[in-house]
Amino acid sequence: MQGKRILLIVGGGIAAYKSCELVRLIRREGGAVTCVLTAGATHFVTPMTLAALSENPVHTTLWDLDAEAKMGHIQLSRSADLVVVCPATADLMAKMAAGIADDLATTLLLATDKPVLAVPAMNVRMWQHAATRRNVASLRGDGVEVLEPDAGPMACGEFGPGRLPEPTAILAAITATLGGQAKPLAGRHVLVTAGPTHEPIDPVRYIANRSSGRQGFAIAEAAARAGARVTLVAGPVSLPTPAGVTRIDVETARDMAAAVDAALPADAAIMVAAVADWRVAAEAGQKLKKDGSGVIPPLTLTENPDILARLARAPNRPRLLVGFAAETENVVPHAEAKLARKGADWIVANDVSGDVMGGTRNTVHIVRATGVESLPEMPKDAVAAALIERISDALA
Numbered sequence: 001m002q003g004k005r006i007l008l009i010v011g012g013g014i015a016a017y018k019s020c021e022l023v024r025l026i027r028r029e030g031g032a033v034t035c036v037l038t039a040g041a042t043h044f045v046t047p048m049t050l051a052a053l054s055e056n057p058v059h060t061t062l063w064d065l066d067a068e069a070k071m072g073h074i075q076l077s078r079s080a081d082l083v084v085v086c087p088a089t090a091d092l093m094a095k096m097a098a099g100i101a102d103d104l105a106t107t108l109l110l111a112t113d114k115p116v117l118a119v120p121a122m123n124v125r126m127w128q129h130a131a132t133r134r135n136v137a138s139l140r141g142d143g144v145e146v147l148e149p150d151a152g153p154m155a156c157g158e159f160g161p162g163r164l165p166e167p168t169a170i171l172a173a174i175t176a177t178l179g180g181q182a183k184p185l186a187g188r189h190v191l192v193t194a195g196p197t198h199e200p201i202d203p204v205r206y207i208a209n210r211s212s213g214r215q216g217f218a219i220a221e222a223a224a225r226a227g228a229r230v231t232l233v234a235g236p237v238s239l240p241t242p243a244g245v246t247r248i249d250v251e252t253a254r255d256m257a258a259a260v261d262a263a264l265p266a267d268a269a270i271m272v273a274a275v276a277d278w279r280v281a282a283e284a285g286q287k288l289k290k291d292g293s294g295v296i297p298p299l300t301l302t303e304n305p306d307i308l309a310r311l312a313r314a315p316n317r318p319r320l321l322v323g324f325a326a327e328t329e330n331v332v333p334h335a336e337a338k339l340a341r342k343g344a345d346w347i348v349a350n351d352v353s354g355d356v357m358g359g360t361r362n363t364v365h366i367v368r369a370t371g372v373e374s375l376p377e378m379p380k381d382a383v384a385a386a387l388i389e390r391i392s393d394a395l396a
């Protein structure tokens with residue numbers, strides 16, 4: 001960070017107050033900061049605050065005669081090593097994605113030839129809105145690094161993803177970007193299965209489980225960020241497709257097995273899906289009726305293909321095969337047994353006796369033939385990042 005120049009564009013959202021702390025952190029690490037505020041941002045933090053913290057003039061308008069006489073906005077956008085947009089509001093990202101330049105901030109963003117890091121913060125529904133999903137995807141496609149917001153309680157009283165990451169985490173991202181982003185999985189194909197499967201009983205009923213797909217989706221996203229080509233075979237879940245990931249939606253275990261086969265070859269396969277072990281032997285063609293006779297229809301089950309075990313023995317077996325083991329007791333011993341039985345290289349064991357299934361946090365143990373590595377409880381995206389780091393090392 002020493003001697004690096006950051007152009008910090010502050011958007012108009014309640015999280016703008018955290019940009020003050022970010023300026024302090026960057027300066028403490030030896031970086032220099034020049035701040036630009038949108039008109040909205042000036043309602044949340046004052047130019048005076050940021051000028052005092054950055055010890056640099058703060059810019060708020062395109063119509064500054066003195067500055068513009070020297071081509072101010074172009075100069076501002078070019079003299080930085082990195083442009084950071086924090087907080088990046090839904091509106092600001094929409095303008096960036098569309099190439100709109102109707103104020104100083106958006107003009108700088110369009111004129112810059114420097115890397116841009118956007119740190120979103122907004123209401124959870126705004127973050128999940130299809131328009132924002134689209135804008136984030138197109139910004140990432142344009143080479144803008146868009147960080148994932150944190151999940152948790154928000155200033156607006158709602159709960160979910162959309163909170164600005166902690167300033168220390170933003171500082172870490174800035175340092176990583178300035179140091180040149182590592183893409184350790186560039187050129188690799190990573191296959192991920194996620195979510196539950198639905199096994200039909202009749203045209204309207206099915207057997208399912210509580211898997212939300214969150215952990216698998218987070219792994220697919222982390223793999224894509226690490227530069228991999230990612231195929232995500234997803235059971236029925238209501239989650240947005242992570243940026244840069246090819247998603248194939250399936251319903252049953254047999255559909256999932258076929259989609260996995262079709263996606264091969266892959267360098268690594270991470271089988272996170274909670275695949276139903278059994279399906280109904282003979283699916284009824286019509287809805288089963290309660291006819292008043294008191295006779296209960298018998299449900300005879302038959303075993304589903306074990307996708308992971310089959311893949312372990314396939315001629316085109318991925319070089320690294322990772323299975324998951326959701327257990328409610330004896331987590332590690334069961335996973336050790338599963339490692340051998342399934343022929344996987346690693347089993348990631350997690351205790352699902354609490355509210356892991358459907359929740360946002362996870363505690364995992366990575367079981368390898370050489371030993372067990374236990375990670376502390378953390379958010380599912382942090383588990384994903386830790387796994388992808390280890391997978392990158394294993395494939396290197």
Ligand code: C5P
Nearest residue numbers: 271272273275304305306307308323324
């Ligand atoms: O045997 P169990 O279901 O506990 O094994 C879990 C692991 O095996 C997970 O990685 C899961 O995705 C995979 N699996 C599979 N096909 C099945 C059952 C489980 O790929 N039919």
